[in-house]
Amino acid sequence: MIDINLLRENPELVKENIRRKFQDHKLPLVDEVAELDKKRRAAQSEIDSLRASRNALAKSIGALMREKKIEEAEQAKLQSKSVNERIAVLESEISVVEEQIKKDMMAIPNIIADDVPLGKDDSFNVQGETFLPAEEKPFEIPYHLDILESLGGIDLDAARRTSGNGFYYLIGDVARLHSAVLTYARDFMIDKGFTYCIPPFMIRSEVVSGVMSFEEMDNMMYKIEGEDLYLIGTSEHSMIGRFMGEILPESSLPQTLTSYSPCFRKEKGSHGIEERGIYRIHQFEKQEMIVICKPEESDEWYEKLWRYTVELFTSMQIPVRQLICCSGDLADLKYKSCDVEAWSPRQKKYFEVGSCSNLTDAQARRLGIRYKNTKTGKNEFAHTLNNTVAAPPRMLIAFLENHLQADGSVDIPEVLRKYMGGKDKILPVRK
RNA sequence: GCAGAGAUGGCGGAGUGGUCGAUCGCGCACGACUCGAAAUCGUGUUACGUAGGAAUACGUACGGGGGUUCAAAUCCCUUUCUCUGCGCCA
Secondary structure, three states: OOOHHHHHHOHHHHHHHHHHOOOHHHHHHHHHHHHHHHHHHHHHHHHHHHHHHHHHHHHHHHHHHHOOOHHHHHHHHHHHHHHHHHHHHHHHHHHHHHHHHHHHHHHOOOOOOOOOOOOOOHHHOEEEEEEOOOOOOOOOOOOHHHHHHHOOOEEHHHHHHHOOOOOOEEOHHHHHHHHHHHHHHHHHHHHOOOEEEOOOOEEOHHHHHHHOOHHHHHHHOEEOOOOOOEEOOOHHHHHHHOOOOOEEEHHHOOEEEEEEEEEEOOOOOOOOOOOOOOOOOOEEEEEEEEEEEOHHHHHHHHHHHHHHHHHHHHHOOOOEEEEEOOHHHOOOOOOEEEEEEEEEOOOOEEEEEEEEEEOOOHHHHHHOOEEEOOOOOOEEEOEEEEEEEEOOOHHHHHHHHHHEOOOOOEEOOHHHHHHHOOOOEEOOOOO
């Protein structure tokens, strides 16, 4: 959500931003909000002065009662009652206007960074740097599910029976590898100075509606029956929710946190659940990083964050690239965003394993996350960023494909061995 | 889960229908005193909205939501959380 003051003072800038995101259908919202805002302010000042006169009347009634001037007090009561009636009418009018303003403001996208490439959809996303050579293998790489099965590491049939499509049993060394990656990712971020945090895996609707739109909520979130609770779709939800309505001391910034959680997603719409495998599923686990910082520091943090993910993947000898999200593909709350994509030697292309975003103050404004600026003495909205460290089992697809050997075994890179009990290989099982 | 008590400014803690945005203490900021500091004294110190260059003025908010009343921190309903006791449980 952008600052309504920006819209008042510079509506053209807001409109230009909408055009850059190829959302021309939202252009009328800007003038609509400006109009409604004027109306709201006029009504508000009328209400304020009515309330002032009512307050004065109420005070005088108190005085009259003490002086036992009952007649005059009764007169004033009647007068006050009629003022109240007028206030009630105006209040119901203003609440309609305010609701519409809020709805419109939610739909108006955050101002995007100057260096975001322009384009109307994901086909205009731009490749950034690549890391480690993306090489083809001298033998054919099977589909990831076949690799998992050859290692005796997965049972999807049973998962479909117990839970349905989009769930999995990971077994043996593969399950251990899954945990090893998460633990390594956790320690990696702790070494970068981040604070480890395990958040609640369920959150209230109040928090959910703060961190996402109704549409997203409907497409992603699982609700607990009979409770005001939702399963989190990512730990970002509960991690950012932690700071809702807070005024942080400036000295506590930046907050650099790395969190672990399982993630639950309906995956309604989008591409849906894939028939074969663990690419898009209802449940996965994720090591995440979030940063809450002062506005002037968010650009710098953004660059650091996505590079941490790159460093993590390259330390596991997985080739990756940065894919810069273009204006039209950027979610409304985002100032800029990029994906870290891992190389798939089977498909001979990169696929998404992480996503890094700088939301500037848009998310903080919605949730009321502020800090006390010691220079100005004012409370200002902080900037929020989030990024994936590692999210298995999806990232295991890249892992397995890149480390598969001609004999069917999978090499464990040096950095993970201590989390695998010293193993340097996962061997295929004999049928 | 049941019963009782509670939720007030950065913190502690008064206030139980009307001059209460809220006594007081701590903390913090500024000033005086001092070579400097401590102590002391003085002044200031909630947030948000609207108007204003500013001082300021008006409005709103005493966990959240709703109600009673001319008037609510104060009364009623509801909800969340905390504490105490009982029950249950990894």
